[in-house]
Amino acid sequence: MTLKEIAREAGVSAMTVSNVVNHNDAKVSEETRKRVQAVIDKYGYVPNMSARSLSAQNSRIIALMLPIQIEEEKLQEIAQVDPAAAESIKNTLADYYSSAMVGYLESKLKPMGYYTMLRSFYRAEEVLELQRNWKVDGCILLMPKISDAENRMILTQSQCPVVLIDRFYPDLPMLSVGSDDYHGGYLAAQECIRFGHRKIAFVSTGAPEAVHCSTIIQNRYDGYLAALREASIPAEEELLLGFHSSLSGGRSCGRYILSLEKEKRPTALVMASDALAIGAVAALKEGGLRVPEDISVIGYDDLPMSALIDPPLTTISQDLDAKASAAAALLKMKIDNPEMAGRQTLLDVKLARRSTVGPVPADF
Amino acid sequence: MTLKEIAREAGVSAMTVSNVVNHNDAKVSEETRKRVQAVIDKYGYVPNMSARSLSAQNSRIIALMLPIQIEEEKLQEIAQVDPAAAESIKNTLADYYSSAMVGYLESKLKPMGYYTMLRSFYRAEEVLELQRNWKVDGCILLMPKISDAENRMILTQSQCPVVLIDRFYPDLPMLSVGSDDYHGGYLAAQECIRFGHRKIAFVSTGAPEAVHCSTIIQNRYDGYLAALREASIPAEEELLLGFHSSLSGGRSCGRYILSLEKEKRPTALVMASDALAIGAVAALKEGGLRVPEDISVIGYDDLPMSALIDPPLTTISQDLDAKASAAAALLKMKIDNPEMAGRQTLLDVKLARRSTVGPVPADF
DNA sequence: CTGAAAGCGCTTACAG
DNA sequence: CTGAAAGCGCTTACAG
Numbered sequence: 001m002t003l004k005e006i007a008r009e010a011g012v013s014a015m016t017v018s019n020v021v022n023h024n025d026a027k028v029s030e031e032t033r034k035r036v037q038a039v040i041d042k043y044g045y046v047p048n049m050s051a052r053s054l055s056a057q058n059s060r061i062i063a064l065m066l067p068i069q070i071e072e073e074k075l076q077e078i079a080q081v082d083p084a085a086a087e088s089i090k091n092t093l094a095d096y097y098s099s100a101m102v103g104y105l106e107s108k109l110k111p112m113g114y115y116t117m118l119r120s121f122y123r124a125e126e127v128l129e130l131q132r133n134w135k136v137d138g139c140i141l142l143m144p145k146i147s148d149a150e151n152r153m154i155l156t157q158s159q160c161p162v163v164l165i166d167r168f169y170p171d172l173p174m175l176s177v178g179s180d181d182y183h184g185g186y187l188a189a190q191e192c193i194r195f196g197h198r199k200i201a202f203v204s205t206g207a208p209e210a211v212h213c214s215t216i217i218q219n220r221y222d223g224y225l226a227a228l229r230e231a232s233i234p235a236e237e238e239l240l241l242g243f244h245s246s247l248s249g250g251r252s253c254g255r256y257i258l259s260l261e262k263e264k265r266p267t268a269l270v271m272a273s274d275a276l277a278i279g280a281v282a283a284l285k286e287g288g289l290r291v292p293e294d295i296s297v298i299g300y301d302d303l304p305m306s307a308l309i310d311p312p313l314t315t316i317s318q319d320l321d322a323k324a325s326a327a328a329a330l331l332k333m334k335i336d337n338p339e340m341a342g343r344q345t346l347l348d349v350k351l352a353r354r355s356t357v358g359p360v361p362a363d364f
Numbered sequence: 365m366t367l368k369e370i371a372r373e374a375g376v377s378a379m380t381v382s383n384v385v386n387h388n389d390a391k392v393s394e395e396t397r398k399r400v401q402a403v404i405d406k407y408g409y410v411p412n413m414s415a416r417s418l419s420a421q422n423s424r425i426i427a428l429m430l431p432i433q434i435e436e437e438k439l440q441e442i443a444q445v446d447p448a449a450a451e452s453i454k455n456t457l458a459d460y461y462s463s464a465m466v467g468y469l470e471s472k473l474k475p476m477g478y479y480t481m482l483r484s485f486y487r488a489e490e491v492l493e494l495q496r497n498w499k500v501d502g503c504i505l506l507m508p509k510i511s512d513a514e515n516r517m518i519l520t521q522s523q524c525p526v527v528l529i530d531r532f533y534p535d536l537p538m539l540s541v542g543s544d545d546y547h548g549g550y551l552a553a554q555e556c557i558r559f560g561h562r563k564i565a566f567v568s569t570g571a572p573e574a575v576h577c578s579t580i581i582q583n584r585y586d587g588y589l590a591a592l593r594e595a596s597i598p599a600e601e602e603l604l605l606g607f608h609s610s611l612s613g614g615r616s617c618g619r620y621i622l623s624l625e626k627e628k629r630p631t632a633l634v635m636a637s638d639a640l641a642i643g644a645v646a647a648l649k650e651g652g653l654r655v656p657e658d659i660s661v662i663g664y665d666d667l668p669m670s671a672l673i674d675p676p677l678t679t680i681s682q683d684l685d686a687k688a689s690a691a692a693a694l695l696k697m698k699i700d701n702p703e704m705a706g707r708q709t710l711l712d713v714k715l716a717r718r719s720t721v722g723p724v725p726a727d728f
Numbered sequence: 729c730t731g732a733a734a735g736c737g738c739t740t741a742c743a744g
Numbered sequence: 745c746t747g748a749a750a751g752c753g754c755t756t757a758c759a760g
Binding site: 366367368378379382385386411412413414415416417418419420421 | 752753754755756
């Protein structure tokens with residue numbers, strides 16, 4: 001059943017049916033609208049979005065782009081050795097943060113009349129290609145941990161509005177939604193300081209040098225430094241660590257801490273993610289250290305599981321629902337008003353105080 | 365840049381360019397192909413998928429449909445009281461299972477040349493509408509915990525190949541991928557029996573009656589019953605429990621167990637999900653019971669976090685990567701050969717033996 | 729192996 | 745408020 005057939009049946013032109021379907025109520029008399037709608041309902045007419053997209057030059061599709069955090073060539077090497085591991089790396093929704101954000105985004109976009117196209121990618125070209133393939137109305141980039149060069153290429157060459165999550169380039173006109181990571185890092189360190197800690201390690205994701213690569217982690221680190229400064233605690237280089245942001249990375253971190261002589265051991269760990277923190281707590285406990293009696297740990301993310309580990313993890317919590325809403329709203333504003341200037345929405349975070357941060361051990 | 369323009373530039377017809385773009389190599393001489401490809405590369409031509417879809421009557425889009433596990437009206441009531449809760453229910457990717465499956469599916473579909481459209485829905489009509497809107501090539505239904513009536517409506521009225529995950533209707537010609545839940549339930553109960561347990565509860569999701577609503581849970585329950593029968597243990601009605609499949613549902617379950625007099629208390633809990641099991645373990649420990657010394661617990665799913673709780677959860681593990689591959693492959697076969705008969709692919713599960721199942725306490 | 733032409737089902741100025 | 749017609753950018757028989 002096509003628009004034309006509905007038109008013939010209702011005794012109007014195709015244009016009128018189109019106006020009814022698209023709720024351009026101002027362009028159709030109420031009487032005609034009702035008559036046409038009745039025919040639409042009678043036949044269960046559903047518009048063909050491809051035809052619509054082709055003539056309207058837009059698609060009502062929002063591309064949700066998820067970078068695969070590795071180069072395609074490296075992944076192929078891994079696939080040679082461990083196919084299952086390679087497959088799980090290609091799965092861009094295996095972590096709570098990405099998948100919850102995608103879920104929230106879809107639930108916001110649907111009532112706005114948009115369709116969500118999900119796509120993993122390695123390189124910026126893939127993003128630009130998809131945008132043009134489908135003439136997408138907008139594009140949301142999640143976890144753009146890819147290189148700045150790729151991100152900048154996407155931002156400068158995209159033909160549609162783009163919202164970046166968790167990444168901001170002040171020199172580019174762009175739309176971005178992020179969390180106040182600086183404040184988060186500050187709150188985390190402050191909570192440890194409040195309990196009397198002075199040897200507080202900051203555990204970054206990846207190598208310690210990586211702090212300076214990721215804006216997010218850098219901001220958290222800066223917040224951490226600010227809290228130390230405020231308490232007149234000098235920052236020490238050995239207290240900046242780095243491990244892969246995963247449960248096993250956290251375990252490695254925990255084992256590293258256990259390997260340290262007691263005098264050199266930090267009394268509190270500010271972790272860049274809950275995954276890291278949970279893994280570390282597990283390894284620390286296995287190694288005989290009690291949390292928080294012997295060592296305090298604070299996470300970042302507030303995963304659902306974080307409240308359920310033993311002891312429940314003290315962490316920094318962000319409102320993912322609000323983040324997704326902000327991203328969807330920002331994108332829609334830009335779509336509806338292409339002249340809109342760039343802007344960054346920064347959402348606040350809060351401390352979820354639970355049980356992994358406690359007083360400094362008496363013997364320190 | 366359009367196909368026509370490329371054609372003019374290359375001095376060929378649009379049809380030839382189309383054949384080059386679509387790799388119909390048999391229809392183009394190698395020389396022409398190269399010449400055309402050079403022009404395509406020069407201008408970075410990207411085909412317009414809407415135009416392609418419109419004329420080809422298909423779209424290369426696969427719809428990934430995720431049911432919102434509640435009626436729209438009820439959700440609106442919840443939204444009145446607790447908007448945040450309503451938003452998180454609408455998020456169909458908040459749980460590990462759905463989101464990991466979606467991630468794996470996207471990673472399989474992309475190299476097959478398909479685009480993934482993600483869509484949450486309340487009712488079967490929404491699925492059918494989306495299929496027609498976009499003339500999708502295929503449709504995958506995840507976690508179709510919606511009513512059988514809705515599922516059947518989708519299966520019988522869909523105009524495109526559909527694959528159901530975790531649901532099978534023997535009387536309908538259909539494609540389905542599932543796990544061997546019967547075997548999973550059997551393995552779980554058997555593991556408890558092996559340790560000498562005889563008072564083994566089965567904790568379903570939702571009310572106990574719900575066992576009979578969900579095929580998945582019913583199969584696990586049947587497997588559990590089979591293991592009991594094999595060990596000549598009579599099944600008792602009080603040992604069939606039901607709680608919402610979530611961490612907090614598991615906590616409720618744990619508290620319920622704690623409220624029982626010791627003689628009435630089961631010594632082992634076969635849980636229908638890890639979420640349930642993890643919540644239960646947490647509540648049990650808070651209530652002073654040791655796991656597994658005082659009570660054994662076995663989960664189902666093998667979430668990434670399950671290995672990391674304390675003690676690490678013994679559970680039933682399924683290979684989600686294989687499941688996604690099977691679903692994608694099945695769908696593609698049906699798309700390429702519409703005459704293909706229905707079939708069900710059942711993937712095996714295995715026991716992930718960790719630390720939450722142990723011997724029956726001496727005083728029982 | 730290649731081309732010319734019709735057609736997919738919409739939307740959008742342009743008229744009235 | 746409504747209509748007739750062109751056009752969006754492809755694919756697909758049909759010819760040759």
